[in-house]
Amino acid sequence: MSIGNSPEDDRPSEDSAPRADDGPSIGRALQQARIAAGLTVDEVSQSTRVRGPIVHAIEADDFSRCGGDVYARGHIRTLARAVGLDPAPLLEQYGAEHGEPAAPTPATPLFEAERIRSEPRRPNWTAAMVAAIVAVIAFVGYTVVSGGDDDGGKQQAAEGATPATSKPATKPSPGKKPVDPKPDPSDSAIAAAPQDKVTVKLNASDGRSWISAKDHNGRTMFDGVLERGQSKTFQDSTKIDLVLGDAGAIQLYVNGKQIADEFQPGQVERLTYTKGDPEVG
Structure with a gap:
């Protein structure tokens, strides 16, 4: 159900044109698959979050209401999956009829998505290295602060002082629970x-x-x-x-x-x- 739209908004644009070849159009294929699956436009809209008027327009092969070529391809992919179709042939057909996506440019409109990457995402090793370095620095600092007295005793023994002057290592009392270590500062x-x-x-x-x-x-x-x-x-x-x-x-x-x-x-x-x-x- 569409909220805040006039009845004219629910009608597909008159700019859409039927296909001239023998095969079904993209919109017709989606509509036939939806009917075969026993789904209404409202049910498809609720499951895909694509507004009902846009679903009607796409089934009438009107892609002008999608907000751009990238969004039109995204809607086709989403609707095809919702009605049990393979989106790849429909996207290939869309590209043949409307042209392939344009190469990314330095500046794009506000609601158009850019194609930033052409290769699969790789692990962010830089962030992992920074986190590891921070963890090491924190551990060294904690060791220096907590073990300063022990280091002083070792240095005094190395300079010739009698072992009796060094502090014995303290042992935790049987009734006391060990203090939980501080969380790693590298954690997000x-x-x-x-x-x-x-x-x-x-x-x-x-x-x-x-x-x-x-x-x-x-x-x-x-x-x-x-x-x-x-x-x-x-x-x-x-x-x-x-x-x-x-x-x-x-x-x-x-x-x-x-x-x-x-x-x-x-x-x-x-x-x-x-x-x-x-x-x-």
Whole structure:
């Protein structure tokens, strides 16, 4: 059900044209698969989060309402999976009819996703090395502070002092519990996310991407572009809904855990996360 749209918005654009060849068009193939699956447009809209008017328009081969070529491909892929079709032939057909995606340019419109990478994501070894160095420095500092007296005793014995002048090593009392070691300062701050809330962190490590975040009431928490190197953290008591314009450019952390994804550059993803172990809603 579409909220805030006039009846004219629910009708497909008149610019769409039927296919001239013998095979079914993209929209017709999606419509036939949806009907064969026993699904209504509203049911497909709810499961894919693609608005009903856009579903109607795509089934009529009108892609002008998708908001751009990248979003049109993302909608085709999402709808095809929802009705049990292989999206690859439909995307190939779309490319033959509308042209292949243009190469990335230095500046793009606000709501168009860029193709930043052409090769698979690799582990962020730089961040891992920095974390390891910080951990080593913290361990050395802790050792120097806590073991200063013992070092002094060893130095005095080396200079010829009698062993009786050095401090004996203290042993923990039988009734006392050992003090828990301090947490490694290299741990990410998001690892301490509260268990009674859902916490999502987005890091644009591989490029810039348009993102949208909403809380469990549907209120917008953020809607805009995350530039390369920037990060955003969102928190809600129940759930957080995300839309990633270029999911391949984003590193995602949910409730203190990094989400291992296979998102491709330029891929549009709609995700929902709740409390506990991160699972896509």
